[in-house]
Every structure is written in structure tokens, then in C-alpha cells.
Amino acid sequence: MQAALDGRDSLVVMPTGGGKSLCYQLPALAGDDLTVVVSPLIALMRDQCARLTDLGHPAVMLASGVGAEANRRALDEIRDGTAKVCFAAPERFASATFRAALRTRAIALFVVDEAHCVSEWGHDFRPDYLRLSSVIAELGHPPVMACTATATPKVAEEIVERLALREPTRVRSGFDRPNLSFDVLPFDGQGSVARKRATLVAGVSDPANRPAVVYCGTRKSTEEVTAMLVAAGMTAVGYHAGMSAEVRTSRQDAFMRGDADVVVATNAFGMGVDKADVRSVWHWALPGSLEAYYQEAGRGGRDGELARAVLLASRSDLGRLVRFIQEAEVTVEQVGALIGRLRAQAGPDGEVDADAGQERDRIALAVAERAGAIALEPGTGGRLRVRVLPGEVDHRRIVQMCRAATDRRWQAYRSIEKYASGDNRVCRRRQLLDHFGDDEPTRPLGRCCDVHDPVDWLPPIQVTGGRGSGSRSAPADEEGRPVSDDELAPLKAWRRERADGKPAYTVATDATLREVVRRQPTTPDELLAIKGIGNSFIEKHGDALLELLRG
Numbered sequence: 001m002q003a004a005l006d007g008r009d010s011l012v013v014m015p016t017g018g019g020k021s022l023c024y025q026l027p028a029l030a031g032d033d034l035t036v037v038v039s040p041l042i043a044l045m046r047d048q049c050a051r052l053t054d055l056g057h058p059a060v061m062l063a064s065g066v067g068a069e070a071n072r073r074a075l076d077e078i079r080d081g082t083a084k085v086c087f088a089a090p091e092r093f094a095s096a097t098f099r100a101a102l103r104t105r106a107i108a109l110f111v112v113d114e115a116h117c118v119s120e121w122g123h124d125f126r127p128d129y130l131r132l133s134s135v136i137a138e139l140g141h142p143p144v145m146a147c148t149a150t151a152t153p154k155v156a157e158e159i160v161e162r163l164a165l166r167e168p169t170r171v172r173s174g175f176d177r178p179n180l181s182f183d184v185l186p187f188d189g190q191g192s193v194a195r196k197r198a199t200l201v202a203g204v205s206d207p208a209n210r211p212a213v214v215y216c217g218t219r220k221s222t223e224e225v226t227a228m229l230v231a232a233g234m235t236a237v238g239y240h241a242g243m244s245a246e247v248r249t250s251r252q253d254a255f256m257r258g259d260a261d262v263v264v265a266t267n268a269f270g271m272g273v274d275k276a277d278v279r280s281v282w283h284w285a286l287p288g289s290l291e292a293y294y295q296e297a298g299r300g301g302r303d304g305e306l307a308r309a310v311l312l313a314s315r316s317d318l319g320r321l322v323r324f325i326q327e328a329e330v331t332v333e334q335v336g337a338l339i340g341r342l343r344a345q346a347g348p349d350g351e352v353d354a355d356a357g358q359e360r361d362r363i364a365l366a367v368a369e370r371a372g373a374i375a376l377e378p379g380t381g382g383r384l385r386v387r388v389l390p391g392e393v394d395h396r397r398i399v400q401m402c403r404a405a406t407d408r409r410w411q412a413y414r415s416i417e418k419y420a421s422g423d424n425r426v427c428r429r430r431q432l433l434d435h436f437g438d439d440e441p442t443r444p445l446g447r448c449c450d451v452h453d454p455v456d457w458l459p460p461i462q463v464t465g466g467r468g469s470g471s472r473s474a475p476a477d478e479e480g481r482p483v484s485d486d487e488l489a490p491l492k493a494w495r496r497e498r499a500d501g502k503p504a505y506t507v508a509t510d511a512t513l514r515e516v517v518r519r520q521p522t523t524p525d526e527l528l529a530i531k532g533i534g535n536s537f538i539e540k541h542g543d544a545l546l547e548l549l550r551g
Helices: 020-030 042-054 068-079 090-094 096-103 127-138 153-162 192-205 219-231 245-257 290-297 315-328 332-345 359-370 395-420 428-435 485-499 510-519 524-528 535-550
Strands: 010-013 034-038 059-062 085-088 107-112 144-148 169-172 180-186 212-215 236-239 262-265 280-283 307-313 351-354 374-378 384-388
Touching: 010 153, 020 034, 020 042, 020 085, 020 107, 020 144, 042 059, 042 085, 059 068, 068 096, 085 090, 090 096, 090 127, 096 127, 107 127, 127 153, 127 374, 144 153, 180 395, 180 428, 192 212, 192 219, 192 280, 192 307, 219 236, 219 262, 236 245, 245 262, 280 290, 290 395, 290 428, 307 395, 315 359, 315 395, 332 351, 332 359, 332 384, 332 395, 359 374, 359 395, 395 428, 485 510, 485 535, 524 535
Parallel strands: 010 144, 010 169, 034 085, 034 107, 059 085, 107 144, 180 307, 212 262, 212 280, 236 262, 280 307
Antiparallel strands: 351 384, 374 384
């Protein structure tokens, strides 16, 4: 706020719910000049604009879906000096009329919300964000505040470069969402799909976990999971980019109103959603990066109340991500061919429109731009306007950029692979914070994660056609009869007590406890015969466990 009041540029990196909107709204109301807020979050802008006007502060909004008459009134209020805050979607800056209206005012602050969208190599690139740097320059470079919740240190530097921020004040508050718990539930081996379906149905069936968002990796799985939840008696709607805009809008509105309390969606659903009371966010499939995962998981608990983020992890998902990386990988030859094709297609002004809808095309264009062969600007209809630059192509630079693009995607893969690994016993919350460069201690308000706390909030899971009614099946690599939750509960309670504040797995894993239930050992030697129990366990916990079993 002080940077904005002092007329300085700033980069504000705060978690969802951390107070970013206050950082620009309060300075906006402190003076008479215009504050411009750019955001792709139409629902969020509409909400903020309505709250300000209800409180007597003159604010306007320009975005698709607002209506031509409302947009005209907004432009009039900008020109006549009435409006103090203008919310605008990034594509509105393609309008010369809108930019001309802004030039009639002194701009106190130009706010770029969701600023990570400016990075073509980030997880949520928006072509219209490429226009903002030239718009800022056209307006005389007023003070700029770039805000984001999901920027790694690398992306933060790219934001500074892309928006040409001048010695920005950097505010990087903690990334932690203390009211969220983070669980990774592994599903592999024989019967894993059935267990995964049963787990999702059981979890979402609990009213305490609704409203809920379920993210899927493909349109097909979105429709299948929606049908499964509807068949289980839930009011669920599907949402993906293959649906018409009208259908997507009606389904999102149904979820926002509460007519549907579960939305099953691809990542097409998200940035425009500001539903405060989402109690759980489920990932049916692994997302492509930890940034994408944390942003999507962060849609839970925006009201500050406890909420869950649950990742249903399958090793088979990793193959899908590897395939995506391989399909998007670009070679030096492909980039060279792209540059040659663009030169051949360019008009007398050296410009041509290009489609960046496919991942490979977008990365190839980004490589060519970073190699100094082209310049990119937003085009029409979500396309990119490419200006082919004169001179020789720096092939060595292209080689470096191709390698950097591939390395970046593999780094993203390794981060989500490590996070989702069942063998990884590092606190999930700690992993997320470390990824974003936040070394603050974790302070969860409730449960932390599956590493520290047992996943005892799930009701008993019934697998159709399974081996035990009302009991959670043992993983496929375990032999012997299934063990029910009721049988396991006393051992879990004993384990929590013995852990004395440390992660439960440091005493014994769930698999070890299930085998204890099956074998019912009565001597230290019989305990030692169980996988996961060694001499150290016998010394620390053997007598106590045998006494519990005798009871």
C-alpha cells in the first residue's frame, strides 16, 4: 500500500485470501485519480466492483458479458472523472476507444492481477497479457502493482521483466494456507480404479466435504466421474472446454448458486470462480505442475474455514504427463522451420497471426521470441500477432532456449511426481512452501497432511464387488484378509499416542498395523516377523503394543 501511495512499482506475491485486493483498493480510495485493475477473474471483478459501489465508492467494470450499454456507461464515467476504480478484463485493452478513455485521466495505479499469466512458460499463460506492457508505456508508465498467488521465484523475475517494472518494491508474504489440509491417497495395483472411485464417492458423499470441486485430466474422465457421482445421489455437474459457452456458464452458475454442490471439471474451470465456501477440492488426475495444483487446491476454503485438498494419485497418471511433455517438446529444426514459415507468410509489415492453442506451438513461439527472431503481441480471437524481426537467426540461442523449455517442463514433472509419491514422507505442506521459496514454519489450523495425520476423516469405503462390506480394502500388494476400520482404530489411536507429536509413520505404517491385526502376535519374536518392525521398534514400542493386543 505504501509503495502505491508513494508512486512506486511493486510486485506482490501473496496466497489466495492473503489480502492482495486490499493492497490496491485502499490506495485507490485515498486519492482522486483513477486506479485501473486488470484481471481475468470476471466473477471476482464483478463482486469487488459491486461491493465498492454499494459502499458509495464510484467503480466501473468493462468485460465480456457485461453488455454494450453498461460498457458505454463505464467509459463515460471514466471520461467525466466520476469513476475512481476501473476493473477490466485483459482483452478490453485491444480497444482503442477504451485506451483513449484511459488517457483522458491521470492514472494513480495500474494493477495487474494474476500477473503470472504473462509468462508463456507458466502454467496459465494468457496471450492478452502480452499487451499490457505496451499499454502501460502508452499511459506514460503510471505506478504498476503486479499481483499473483502462484509465482515461483523464476516466474516472479519474468513478471518484472515482461511488465518492465522499475526497481519494484517486492512484497512476498507466506504462501501457506493454514486452513487447508493436504492429503495424497495412492491407488495402484489390482483393483486400484475401483478403490479410487469408491474413495471419491465416499469422500464427496460426506456433507462436510461439500461444496466440492473435482478436477479431472481429460474431458472423457470429467463426464465419467460426473455420471458416477450423480448415480451415487449427488447433485453434480460437469464442466470442460468441449461444452458450449452457454452450457459452461449455466453449470458454473448452478454451482455458484448452490443448486449443484459438486462440479467435476478440467482445468478449464477455475480462474473465474470465487466461491468462498468450497469445503474440498479433489484431483482425480495429477496436474502438470505444483503451481497448477496449488492454485486449483487453493479454491477450497476461501472463507477461512477448514477445507481439504485431496490428490488421488496413480502411477499411471505419470505416463500421461510424460506423454504430454514428449508431445510438446520442440526441436531446433522445428523452431527454424516455424521461423521460416512465419517469414514466408508475413505481410509487408512483417507481421502475421499465429495459433498458440496447442502446447507445442506456444512453446515454439516462446523459444523463437526468446532467441530474438520474433516479437509477440496479442492477436484477435485468442491468437498471437507475430512480428518477424530482421537479421540472422541465432541458432545457438535457439538450442539454449529449446533445452531450457524442455528442462522447465521436466522440472515441473519431477516436482509433482515427488509430491504425489507414496514413498515420499516429507510433509506435503512443507513441500509446497519450499517449492515457492517460502521458508516460514508451517502453522496448520487443523489437520496438516496425510504424512503427519492419519486420514481418519474418510468414512468406511465400500468397493463394489470387493472382499469386505463396509471396510477399506488392503492395497493389492498386501496378502491376507482385508482389515476393517473398526479393527484398525485402536492401533491408530495407540500409534498417535506413541508418536508424541511426531508424524505417525515414524512409529509404524498403516500396512504394518494391518498385518499386526491379521497375525495377532503375542511375543517379541512374532512381532519381529512382521514387515516394517525391527529391533528399534521392539525396544521402543514392543511391550506397549503386546500389552494393547492382550487387552
